[in-house]
Structure formats: C-alpha cells, structure tokens
Amino acid sequence: MKKEMTYMDQVHRWGTVWNLSMMAILLAFPIAVALIFKAFPDMNGLWKGLLATAPMYWAVGVIETVTYIPMLGAGGSYLSFVTGNISNLKLPCALNALEQAKVKANSEEGEVVSTIAIAVSSIVTTLIIILGVILITPLTPVLESPVLTPAFDQMIPALFGGLGVVFVSRNWKLAIAPVTLMLILFIAVPALNAGTVGIMVPVSVVFTLIVSRIMYKKNLL
Amino acid sequence: MEFSVNHPILFVLVAIIVAAVLGQSIFFLIKAWKRGVAIGMDKKKLRSIAATAGIFTVAPAVAIVISVIALSKKLGVALPWLRLSVVGSLSYEAIAAENTSLAMGLTGSATPNASQFVTIALVMTLSIMVGIWLVPAICKKLQGGMGKLEQRDKKWADVFQSAMFIGMIAAFVGFVFCDVSDAFSGNFKGLIPVCVMVVSALVMAICGLLAGKFKKIHWIADYALPVSLIVGMASAIPFTAWLS
Numbered sequence: 001m002k003k004e005m006t007y008m009d010q011v012h013r014w015g016t017v018w019n020l021s022m023m024a025i026l027l028a029f030p031i032a033v034a035l036i037f038k039a040f041p042d043m044n045g046l047w048k049g050l051l052a053t054a055p056m057y058w059a060v061g062v063i064e065t066v067t068y069i070p071m072l073g074a075g076g077s078y079l080s081f082v083t084g085n086i087s088n089l090k091l092p093c094a095l096n097a098l099e100q101a102k103v104k105a106n107s108e109e110g111e112v113v114s115t116i117a118i119a120v121s122s123i124v125t126t127l128i129i130i131l132g133v134i135l136i137t138p139l140t141p142v143l144e145s146p147v148l149t150p151a152f153d154q155m156i157p158a159l160f161g162g163l164g165v166v167f168v169s170r171n172w173k174l175a176i177a178p179v180t181l182m183l184i185l186f187i188a189v190p191a192l193n194a195g196t197v198g199i200m201v202p203v204s205v206v207f208t209l210i211v212s213r214i215m216y217k218k219n220l221l
Numbered sequence: 222m223e224f225s226v227n228h229p230i231l232f233v234l235v236a237i238i239v240a241a242v243l244g245q246s247i248f249f250l251i252k253a254w255k256r257g258v259a260i261g262m263d264k265k266k267l268r269s270i271a272a273t274a275g276i277f278t279v280a281p282a283v284a285i286v287i288s289v290i291a292l293s294k295k296l297g298v299a300l301p302w303l304r305l306s307v308v309g310s311l312s313y314e315a316i317a318a319e320n321t322s323l324a325m326g327l328t329g330s331a332t333p334n335a336s337q338f339v340t341i342a343l344v345m346t347l348s349i350m351v352g353i354w355l356v357p358a359i360c361k362k363l364q365g366g367m368g369k370l371e372q373r374d375k376k377w378a379d380v381f382q383s384a385m386f387i388g389m390i391a392a393f394v395g396f397v398f399c400d401v402s403d404a405f406s407g408n409f410k411g412l413i414p415v416c417v418m419v420v421s422a423l424v425m426a427i428c429g430l431l432a433g434k435f436k437k438i439h440w441i442a443d444y445a446l447p448v449s450l451i452v453g454m455a456s457a458i459p460f461t462a463w464l465s
Binding site for chain 1: 224230234235237238239241242243245246247248253254256257260262266267269270271273274275277278279280281283284285286287289290293298302303305306307309310312313316317320321324325334335336337338339340341342344346347348349350351352353354355356357359360361363364367368371376377378379380381382383384385386387388389390391392393394395396397398399400401402413414415417418419420421422424425426429442443445446449450451452453454455456457458460461462
C-alpha cells in the first residue's frame with residue numbers, strides 16, 4: 001500500500017514545484033522581451049555584468065540559504081526565497097508570529113505559524129507594490145518628500161530595536177558575545193555598512209552557534 | 222514594435238509573473254491554515270497572527286515602493302516592479318543594473334534600449350537566482366538534520382534555534398552602530414539610527430509591560446512590533462532634523 005504523504009512531505013513537494021516553476025517564469029521574462037522586441041542581449045555587457053555581479057551574489061546566496069532555512073521553516077523558506085526581502089521583512093515577521101503564538105520554530109505549530117505570517121506578508125507586500133505602481137505619479141513627491149524620507153531611511157533600526165529587545169532580553173546570556181563582537185566589528189571596520197550587513201548575518205550566526213555550544217557544554221545556559 | 226522602458230507589454234508580462242507570485246503565497250497560506258486547523262490550533266489565534274503580519278508589513282512594503290520609484294528613473298517602472306516583487310532588494314538590483322550598464326557604456330540617466338534592457342534584466346535575474354533553486358535542493362535535508370538534532374538532544378536543539386535568531390539580530394544591532402564613531406569628528410548623523418533603535422526598543426518594552434499588567438487587552442502584545450516599528454520610524458524625523 002502506498003504510504004500517505006505527511007504535511008511536511010507535501011510542503012517540500014509543492015515548494016519544489018512552485019520554486020522551479022517560478023525560476024522558469026522569471027527567466028522567461030528577459031527572453032520574452034528579447035523575442036517581442038527582436039532585441040538580443042549585448043553578449044559583452046552580459047558577460048561583464050555577470051562577472052561583476054554574479055560570483056559575489058551566488059556565494060552570498062548559498063550562505064544565506066543555508067543560514068535562513070532553519071529559521072524560516074520549510075514553507076516559509078520556499079516562499080521567502082521567491083518573494084525576497086528576507087532579513088528586513090519576512091524573517092522578522094515570522095519571528096514575531098512565533099513569539100505571538102508562543103510556539104517553537106522547530107515544532108509543527110511553528111512551521112504553520114511562520115508559513116502563515118510569511119505568506120500574508122508576501123501577499124500584502126505584493127499588493128502594496130501593485131498599488132504603488134498604479135499610483136506612482138501622485139505618490140512619488142509624497143514618498144520622496146524631505147519630511148518622510150528620514151523615516152523610511154531608518155526602517156532597519158526601528159525594526160531591530162523592537163525585535164531585539166524581545167529576543168535579547170529573553171536570551172541575554174546567548175546575546176552578550178555576538179552583540180559585543182558585531183558592535184566592535186561594525187564600529188571599527190569602515191567597510192562594514194548597509195551594503196555588507198547581509199554578509200555579516202551568517203558570520204554572526206556561526207559565531208553565536210559556536211559560543212552557545214561552548215556555553216551549553218559548560219552548563220552556562 | 223518600438224521599445225520603451227515603460228512599454229505596456231512589459232507591464233502585462235510583469236503582471237503575469239506577479240500574479241504567479243501571489244498564487245504561490247495564497248497556496249502556501251491555505252495549506253498552512255488548513256494544517257493549523259487540522260492539528261487543533263485556535264482559528265482566532267491564526268487570524269490574529271495573519272492580521273499582525275499584514276499590519277507589520279505595511280511600512281516595510283512602502284519602503285519597497287520607494288525603491289521601485291528610485292530604480293524606475295533609469296529602468297522604467299515595469300522592471301523594478303518585477304525585481305522588487307521577487308527576490309531582489311534595492312541595493313542588489315541597483316548594483317546589478319549599474320555593473321551591467323557600465324559594461325555597456327550606458328552612463329548617467331540615459332535609459333537603456335531594448336538590447337540593453339534585456340541584458341540588464343538577464344544579469345539581475347541570473348545573479349540572484351541561487352536561493353530559488355537551492356531551497357528545493359537542500360531544504361528537506363536541512364530540516365531533516367534539525368529534526369535529528371532535536372531527537373538527539375531537545376534542549377540543545379532549542380538553544381541552537383535561539384542562537385540562530387540571536388546571531389541574526391546581533392548583526393543588525395552592530396550595523397545600527399556602524400557610523401557612531403563619526404560623532405568624534407563632529408558628524409552626529411551616525412547617532413540617528415542608534416536613537417531610533419532605542420525609541421523602538423523602549424516602545425516595545427512598554428508594550429510588553431502593559432500587556433503583562435493588563436491581560437485583557439491582549440492586542441497590545443499582538444501589535445507591539447508594528448507599533449514599535451512605526452513609532453521608531455516616526456522618531457527618525459525629529460532626530461534627523463536635530464542631528465543632521
């Protein structure tokens with residue numbers, strides 16, 4: 001008799017179907033534009049553009065994928081790696097939902113909760129971008145006004161202030177070493193800034209895991 | 222057919238792809254919702270989680286619209302709409318577009334022709350695709366590894382999960398302080414993100430205390446993060462005026 005698929009098996013199966021289909025659809029866009037307008041890519045520009053962009057983003061992409069999957073859960077991962085804005089939107093959203101539901105990320109309830117939060121967040125983001133595109137002419141002067149610009153420039157500090165206080169206060173012993181290291185590195189190394197924070201996330205996660213393992217073994221947690 | 226970066230056909234193509242993205246999100250939402258109900262999770266709680274996620278998303282999503290506007294000046298509206306509805310972010314897309322434009326000699330505010338547009342779109346798409354195919358390749362194995370870890374030592378599995386979250390948050394806390402040392406040379410702009418983070422943390426802490434004290438008004442706890450985000454962002458306006 002054929003074994004019935006578990007919920008997680010279904011998530012992996014459908015996630016694979018959706019992501020590979022999305023990959024094909026995304027690649028179809030430039031190909032369709034090329035065919036419709038009978039305009040073929042500038043091979044020299046393509047090669048040089050890829051060489052200047054792809055190696056770094058492929059490396060970062062591999063590290064980010066390995067780092068974020070255990071935090072996002074299965075359903076959340078399949079969705080987040082299609083819809084993007086993971087560290088500044090999807091992951092904080094999932095973390096807040098887990099906190100709100102008081103469930104653990106590695107439980108089935110956690111998987112359900114983070115998938116719901118990330119799916120709703122993706123839908124709302126997509127709809128707001130659609131609205132923004134439709135209303136781009138009247139919205140541009142408002143959103144680029146000198147009064148509002150500082151507020152949107154400071155979204156990340158506002159986000160991680162609220163999120164940080166919850167998680168750091170609850171895991172303060174775990175947080176001391178990584179927060180100290182990251183503060184020292186970001187203050188002392190000028191190259192570390194908004195453009196490189198994404199690369200520092202996996203570094204910080206690995207460092208925290210090593211420190212927490214040592215503390216766990218020594219019964220310090 | 223004459224090409225323009227804002228040609229209606231481009232919008233039609235992007236709308237089809239964005240509809241597929243919406244379809245995937247709705248599909249996973251329904252699947253997870255049904256599973257939550259099947260394992261006995263409270264529907265009211267699930268609704269509240271969905272509502273909080275939706276409200277929390279508004280401000281960051283508006284920030285993404287600002288990124289679309291920023292990129293649209295050179296690339297038209299359709300391509301930034303696509304790129305920022307899937308995978309991308311302003312910093313990545315801007316770098317990919319800039320690198321490719323420079324390679325083709327397209328400088329300043331000149332808009333690309335059809336061939337240059339296709340080239341830019343290809344570089345943007347190919348360079349950031351890793352996550353989309355890598356998740357199906359490794360997600361099940363990684364999740365399986367996490368499951369085995371939990372079976373072996375449940376306490377360590379919980380610490381492991383918390384450590385991952387803390388590691389991610391620590392990197393962003395460090396980033397908030399990246400320009401504070403400029404204050405020693407008389408430039409106080411670097412203190413703005415620190416002040417904003419402190420305000421947001423205080424609002425979150427106050428919400429937590431209120432939620433603990435007045436258990437009946439549980440919405441305070443549910444909406445604490447969106448509230449702290451909005452108040453923190455709003456506080457950036459006076460802080461910027463003061464410290465710039």
